Amino acid sequence: MSLTAQRVTIEVCVDSVESAIAAIRGGADRLELCGNLGIGGGTTPSIGLFRAVREAVPHGIPIMAMVRPRTGDFLYTDPELRVMREDIRAFKEAGADGVVLGILLQDGRIDIARTTLLAEEAVPMQVCFHRAVDMSSQDLLTAHLDISGILPITRMLTSGQAQTAPSPSALPTLRTLLRTASRMPSSAKVLVGSGINAHTVGPLLAELLPCGLREIHLSAGGWIPSEMEFRREGMGMGVDGEGEWAVWRTSEEKVRAVRDLADKAWSEFAEREERV
Numbered sequence: 001m002s003l004t005a006q007r008v009t010i011e012v013c014v015d016s017v018e019s020a021i022a023a024i025r026g027g028a029d030r031l032e033l034c035g036n037l038g039i040g041g042g043t044t045p046s047i048g049l050f051r052a053v054r055e056a057v058p059h060g061i062p063i064m065a066m067v068r069p070r071t072g073d074f075l076y077t078d079p080e081l082r083v084m085r086e087d088i089r090a091f092k093e094a095g096a097d098g099v100v101l102g103i104l105l106q107d108g109r110i111d112i113a114r115t116t117l118l119a120e121e122a123v124p125m126q127v128c129f130h131r132a133v134d135m136s137s138q139d140l141l142t143a144h145l146d147i148s149g150i151l152p153i154t155r156m157l158t159s160g161q162a163q164t165a166p167s168p169s170a171l172p173t174l175r176t177l178l179r180t181a182s183r184m185p186s187s188a189k190v191l192v193g194s195g196i197n198a199h200t201v202g203p204l205l206a207e208l209l210p211c212g213l214r215e216i217h218l219s220a221g222g223w224i225p226s227e228m229e230f231r232r233e234g235m236g237m238g239v240d241g242e243g244e245w246a247v248w249r250t251s252e253e254k255v256r257a258v259r260d261l262a263d264k265a266w267s268e269f270a271e272r273e274e275r276v
Contacts, residue, residue, distance in 0.1 A: 003270035008205065008262040009215040011064070011191065012255055013037060015045065019221065019250035020053045026220070026255025030062045032100055032128075037221060038248035040071030041131075044087050050094055062097040064128055067118070074104040074132040081114060088121045098126030098154065108137025110146045119152035126154040129188065134161045140173050141180060148187040155189035157217055164195025166204045178211035193217025198257035205265040216262070220254035223247070 012023035013032040020031055033053055034042030044067055054063060069076070069083045076084070081103075088099055099122050103111040110133070119127045129147045133156060136143045140161050147156050160170030160177070174192060181187045196204065196218040205213065223246035236244045 003273055004267065006266070006270070008209075008213075008266050010255070010259060010262060011193075011215065011217045012250060013042060013066075013217065013219050014053075014221075014250050015042060015049075015248060017049070017052050017056050019248075020057055022250045022252035023220070023255050024057050024061060026250075026252040027259030028061075028255055030064065031057070032064045032066060032217070034066040034068075036071070037219065038223060041068075042066050043068045043071060044084075047090055047094055050091065050096065054095065062126070064098040064100050064126065065091040065096045066130075067091070067099045067101040068130075074102055074135060075106060076103055076114070081117075084118055085121050088118060092122065092125055096125060098122070098128060100128045100130050100157070102130045102132030104132055104136060108135070110136060110138065110143055112146055112150065115147075115153075116150050119150050123152050127152050128191065129153055129156045131157050131159060131194065133157075134159050134194075136161075140177050144177060144181065144188065144190070148181075148184065151186075153188050155191045155215070157191045157193050159192070159194035162194075164200075165192045166195050166200035171204075171207050174208055174213075175211045178208060178213055182212040189215065191215045191217050196258065197254065198261060201258050201261050202265060205262060205269070209265065209269045216258075218255075218258060219250065220258065221248055221250045224249050 009029045011030040011032055012028040013034055014020045014023050015034045015037040033045045035045040036043050050065055067084050067087050069080050091099055101118055103114045105111045133143050147153055159165040160174040162170035178190055181190050192213055196216055226245045231245055
């Protein structure tokens with residue numbers, strides 16, 4: 001297939017049926033389904049949510065289910081690991097295309113043994129190692145090498161071990177990672193995410209498409225005001241901030257803006273490459 005016939009894959013993380021529909025309408029190619037996205041980066045969604053989203057979006061749209069039993073760190077107890085295994089089995093039975101997970105050791109290195117256990121449980125689904133890698137004590141190339149050695153793993157989501165992927169501190173690391181991964185005969189694909197929006201996607205793709213970037217990840221989400229008319233003064237459920245009386249939703253318009261800019265960047269890149 002020629003480059004001009006391809007495009008950048010956009011994965012959008014969502015935590016509701018409404019957000020999933022908005023993401024697909026905006027041009028998302030794949031969904032990462034989570035629970036509680038607005039609080040600590042998302043947790044394992046319910047099977048009920050998965051089934052409702054699967055029914056709501058067009059057939060053929062891949063859905064990757066987050067497997068994260070709680071917010072906080074990525075050092076899990078044995079009971080938590082059992083929960084994760086059970087969730088993987090449930091998503092496999094429900095027809096998920098893949099799962100998203102990540103486990104670290106106490107010293108911050110990738111927990112190869114436990115990650116392997118979960119990844120093998122997920123076969124034949126896709127497996128993505130999430131941004132736990134950005135919290136790792138290992139440099140990104142070493143962590144990617146460890147993750148790539150776990151054969152069921154399909155891809156690795158990273159911001160380049162920086163707060164956001166488009167930041168100046170992340171780009172040199174991501175360039176090196178993408179170039180190295182493209183030369184490896186068997187490696188986890190690199191999915192770049194965090195801080196990607198209509199303002200940042202153009203410069204990011206200009207930097208990283210020539211290095212082999214083909215997939216990006218974003219939320220395109222935010223809090224929208226609650227429709228509750230009655231709000232008991234001084235009461236809350238511990239969320240704090242605007243999330244106490246609001247709902248997290250993905251914006252179709254934000255996804256579409258990134259889609260349009262990504263398509264433009266890809267078209268320009270493909271034309272240059274095919275002239276060479």
